Amino acid sequence: MALRPVDLARTVGVSAQQVRNYEEAGVLPPVPRSESGYRQFSERHRQALLTYRALLAGYGVVAARSIMLTVHDGDVAAALAQVDAVHAELHDQRRQLRETAAAVETLAAGPTQPAPSTRGEPGLRVGDVARRIGVRPSALRTWEAYGLLTPAREPGTSYRSYGPDDVRDAQLVNLLRQSRYGLPQVRLVLGELRRTASTEALRAVLAQRREQQTARALAMLDGAGRLHAYLTS
DSSP states (O other): OOBOHHHHHHHHTOOHHHHHHHHHHTSSOOOOBOTTSOBOBOHHHHHHHHHHHHHHHHHHHHHHHHHHHHHHTTOHHHHHHHHHHHHHHHHHHHHHHHHHHHHHHHHHTOOOOOOGGGTTOOOBOHHHHHHHHTOOHHHHHHHHHTTSOOOEEOTTTOOEEBOHHHHHHHHHHHHHHHTTOOHHHHHHHHHHHHHHOOOHHHHHHHHHHHHHHHHHHHHHHHHHHHHHHHHHO
16 A cells, blocks of 8 residues: 555654755655655655664664665665675774774873884874875864964974874863864863863863763674664565
């Protein structure tokens, strides 16, 4: 039996117009029309809608829409590659969080002297640091302009040179930004850290970020399960 837009809308708690928007965006497979021009949705469309909504929670709007579009274009392998890419992104974010947590513990232990083998070695360039922490070089420059980072400059070339402490600070800024801290809030937290060496605020952010990553991973599992069911039904 054909389903109306309102029938699909009630399934996930959105408006009938939003269902039509999903159709136009390619999130749903092509919808046949009756002789009088009415849309005739089916159980397949309902499953597509449930799959997309499940993907949204873990993969985000851009990736979820792209995955569904690619599926409906008939390229399942490419759609699964996009799924893999988002999982790889989350894995990299976990790595960054571990590195940031280690940096916070080092800060809590007090000042240390650099190893002799690292003294005098050139620092990292802005592009290297950006790739390492997963941001654009322009983000690092913005943070520097705001006073959050203070990399040295190479003699002669004036290129930015990031030492271990600069990389650590960039990781901390990135952590706080991922946790939805505005730049003024980031400056306050880092200022407190530099004045008092207290890492309590950062440890709280780390714990919150771990919980967010765990929740996202669970949502991604749910979305991937829905996608598997949709692909094999």
